[in-house]
Amino acid sequence: MKNILTVKNLTTHYDTPQGPARAVENVSFTVKKGEMLGLIGESGCGKTTVAQSILRLIEYPGKIVTGEVDLDGKDLVNAKTSELEKIRWKDIAVIPQSAMNALNPVYSIGDQIIESILLHENISRKEALNRTKTLLELVGIDKDRWKSYPHEFSGGMKQRVAIAMALSCSPKLIISDESTTGLDVLTQAQVIALMKDLQRKLDLSIIIISHDLPLVTSICDRIAIMYAGKIVEWAGTSNILQDARHPYSKGLLDATPDLANPEKKVVSIPGTVPNLVSPPEGCRFRDRCQYAMETCAAAEPELVAVKSEHYVSCFLEKGAKYVL
Ligand SMILES: Nc1ncnc2c1ncn2[C@@H]1O[C@H](COP(=O)(O)OP(=O)(O)OP(=O)(O)O)[C@@H](O)[C@H]1O
Ligand code: SF4
Ligand SMILES: [Mg+2]
Missing domain, CATH: 3.40.50.300 (P-loop containing nucleotide triphosphate hydrolases)
Incomplete structure (x- = not known):
């Protein structure tokens, strides 16, 4: 390999x-x-x-x-x-120990994933949203919850969001x-x-x-x-x-x-x-x-x-x- x-x-x-x-x-x-x-x-x-x-x-x-x-x-x-x-x-993407606490409390988790995609890739917001929904499903979170805020999630769910974020640009x-x-x-x-x-x-x-x-x-x-x-x-x-x-x-x-x-x-x-x-x-x-x-x-x-x-x-x- x-x-x-x-x-x-x-x-x-x-x-x-x-x-x-x-x-x-x-x-x-x-x-x-x-x-x-x-x-x-x-x-x-x-x-x-x-x-x-x-x-x-x-x-x-x-x-x-x-x-x-x-x-x-x-x-x-x-x-x-x-x-x-x-x-x-x-x-290369990193998921640090503090990843779940690093989510910004004033933005929805979907917006945060979208922003990280748009920062690194030249695609439309709509495409970034679609990818965000796919990523959320991939990590076992209902795609419709992209509008939810970090405080609405448990620690384990926030960690899943951090994993989705790490996967967002297909590292x-x-x-x-x-x-x-x-x-x-x-x-x-x-x-x-x-x-x-x-x-x-x-x-x-x-x-x-x-x-x-x-x-x-x-x-x-x-x-x-x-x-x-x-x-x-x-x-x-x-x-x-x-x-x-x-x-x-x-x-x-x-x-x-x-x-x-x-x-x-x-x-x-x-x-x-x-x-x-x-x-x-x-x-x-x-x-x-x-x-x-x-x-x-x-x-x-x-x-x-x-x-x-x-x-x-x-x-x-x-x-x-x-x-x-
Ligand atoms: N900013 C720093 N200044 C001086 N020494 C440092 C600094 N950061 C780390 N070290 C030293 O480098 C060594 C390795 O630290 P590191 O954080 O990489 O260990 P680690 O294996 O990740 O530990 P942990 O399991 O506690 O996270 C330690 O001896 C630490 O004291
Ligand atoms: S101190 Fe122990 S671990 Fe280190 S080289 Fe010697 S035998 Fe091996
Ligand atoms: Mg360490």
Whole structure:
């Protein structure tokens, strides 16, 4: 399958009075056409920084230090601002965590979707209205409710409107950054099921950013696990579930309750994500890793393929040969 997005050696820092916070370092991954990729990790691991770097939405004190971001042949790191404005929304759309609260209370939801279409496409208002009605139906909202105002909708419905808005210019890629956090569990499951359904129907590529491992494993094709600014493991979901190799990935799995196995002992990972201004030398997971060896302090492990389409960054993977 063709890659829609290729991110290579992406490095983004934030300047702080104490020195640069190395929030994203040497991050590489791809997203295939029609694929749903889960990007997960604890709070502060750099997930949002990756998303904002892809979209070039990093603002001072942040800066992309180096790296490549290719969206279906377009170089986003070096694209002109005017070009980027066209690419955002039309080629990549983001559903941020605050999406449902970002709706303007004084305009109907239909008018807001219409405006976002007209801002990016040269079509008539009538055509934009027709598309808005189709989009509302697609996300499970009665098309006649286009005249309703945000306060007339529940949280889950507003989130559906945010998804409809993200779909409004038929993007190639959607990035959902914790976009269901804050919704109750049932509504969260419905919104996630809707995204999966749309991904299949529209052959969309989607990056789901979350710290919720069960949510991500339930719908994503592949999963990239981030720790302290780096991808430590990246593989198909079944490989992550059945053959996780990185101690952090294993720790996340051990810390997750299993509804199918209530007897499972849930063990949380001791310690916290390091301050990224001064992360541990060598492997950044070293302070929390029960397998840490001398080598782990001397050098940073690279992301290497342990088998086809399964990449791990850990010195325990001695047999791994080729670098991504
Ligand atoms: N404006 C900023 N100035 C300094 N450091 C920042 C800034 N924004 C983010 N960081 C640092 O960058 C790192 C990554 O932050 P980011 O928001 O990308 O993490 P995240 O994985 O999305 O976390 P969360 O799950 O809490 O949303 C953190 O260590 C954070 O402290
Ligand atoms: S490289 Fe070393 S410290 Fe890092 S995860 Fe592997 S064993 Fe643990
Ligand atoms: Mg975030």
